[in-house]
Amino acid sequence: xxxxxxxxDTKAEPWVQGLQAALPEAEVxxxxxxxxxxxxxxxxxxxxxxxxxxxxxxxxFNIGAGVDAIMxxxxxxxxxxxxxxxxxxxxxxxxxxxxxxxxxxxxxxVYEAEAREGRWVYRKPQARADFPVGIMxxxxxxxxxxxxxxxxxFPVLGWSRSRKEMDGVRCFAGEARLGDFLVNTRVLVNLLPxxxxxxxxxxxxxxxxxxxxxxxxxxxxxxxxxEEDLIPLLDSGQLAGATLDVFQQEPLPAGHPFWHHPKIxxxxxxxxxxxxxxxxxxxxNKIRALQRGEAVAGVVDPERGY
Numbered sequence: 537x538x539x540x541x542x543x544x545d546t547k548a549e550p551w552v553q554g555l556q557a558a559l560p561e562a563e564v565x566x567x568x569x570x571x572x573x574x575x576x577x578x579x580x581x582x583x584x585x586x587x588x589x590x591x592x593x594x595x596x597f598n599i600g601a602g603v604d605a606i607m608x609x610x611x612x613x614x615x616x617x618x619x620x621x622x623x624x625x626x627x628x629x630x631x632x633x634x635x636x637x638x639x640x641x642x643x644x645x646v647y648e649a650e651a652r653e654g655r656w657v658y659r660k661p662q663a664r665a666d667f668p669v670g671i672m673x674x675x676x677x678x679x680x681x682x683x684x685x686x687x688x689x690f691p692v693l694g695w696s697r698s699r700k701e702m703d704g705v706r707c708f709a710g711e712a713r714l715g716d717f718l719v720n721t722r723v724l725v726n727l728l729p730x731x732x733x734x735x736x737x738x739x740x741x742x743x744x745x746x747x748x749x750x751x752x753x754x755x756x757x758x759x760x761x762x763e764e765d766l767i768p769l770l771d772s773g774q775l776a777g778a779t780l781d782v783f784q785q786e787p788l789p790a791g792h793p794f795w796h797h798p799k800i801x802x803x804x805x806x807x808x809x810x811x812x813x814x815x816x817x818x819x820x821n822k823i824r825a826l827q828r829g830e831a832v833a834g835v836v837d838p839e840r841g842y
Contacts, residue, residue: 538574539577542580543580544580544581549566551599554812554816555819577596581606587612594614595618597819598619601619603619604759624815630685632803633755637690637753641664643659647659664690669723670694670695670717672727673729674696675696677808682702686705691706693720693721715745721747724750726738726756726760728757729757729841731842736760738760740762743765743766743769749774751778752779753779755782758783763784763794766778766794770797770799778801781807786805788804
């Protein structure tokens with residue numbers, strides 16, 4: 537069994553070493569043009585050349601949750617794409633969302649600004665019932681975030697492309713219910729996969745449908761947000777602020793207005809980082825299961841794109 541590793545903008549050698557230790561019966565190598573044929577590949581944003589030169593590949597294992605870069609490629613029908621189920625990312629996402637949510641709700645950002653000016657000012661407490669949190673995307677990550685937010689007694693809503701059910705979460709599904717979801721949401725958390733159907737879904741119309749004084753926490757993919765629509769909504773007061781972790785262009789260019797807008801908090805695509813040891817354990821277990829002819833979780837539906 538041969539396993540190729542092809543990781544754009546990520547050091548491949550630690551992954552090769554970890555996979556080799558977990559699968560000593562396999563030959564694990566860094567892929568390059570003209571490499572030997574492999575049975576499986578562990579990838580991040582691989583080039584089309586990998587797929588074209590490796591007709592014997594059975595599986596592409598993606599080391600992140602988002603598979604949009606892979607789904608842009610021309611893939612043969614026989615090639616399965618498998619994403620990570622979690623591998624330590626969901627708890628990081630939950631931490632990030634709860635931090636951004638509570639910082640906004642408790643107005644800690646205002647306290648920080650006043651402290652820098654040497655001002656001692658109390659803020660009037662706000663009611664959690666007035667801050668319903670709507671989560672777009674109720675997969676593994678979205679459900680983990682929803683459960684975390686519930687622990688702080690905020691009302692929680694969820695929207696997904698297909699119907700989902702969660703205890704204590706008011707769930708909406710499909711295009712027909714998106715409007716109902718948005719008008720009942722004040723803090724919007726985006727955890728959708730990026731597909732052609734969801735590209736640009738955060739725009740003047742959808743964000744403008746939120747309760748006035750809404751807040752955006754955007755941690756999925758940069759392609760979801762129509763960036764030029766955001767600042768007018770902030771300046772008009774329709775949105776009170778935004779925490780953004782993903783962008784159309786990364787790194788975010790030095791002159792981009794998001795860096796300096798007083799109602800925007802920027803982080804460098806850091807809401808959840810891939811944990812290598814957990815990911816290697818999950819991938820190696822799935823490879824062994826496939827070798828035994830068993831089904832594995834996380835197989836991407838090419839029609840849906842996730």
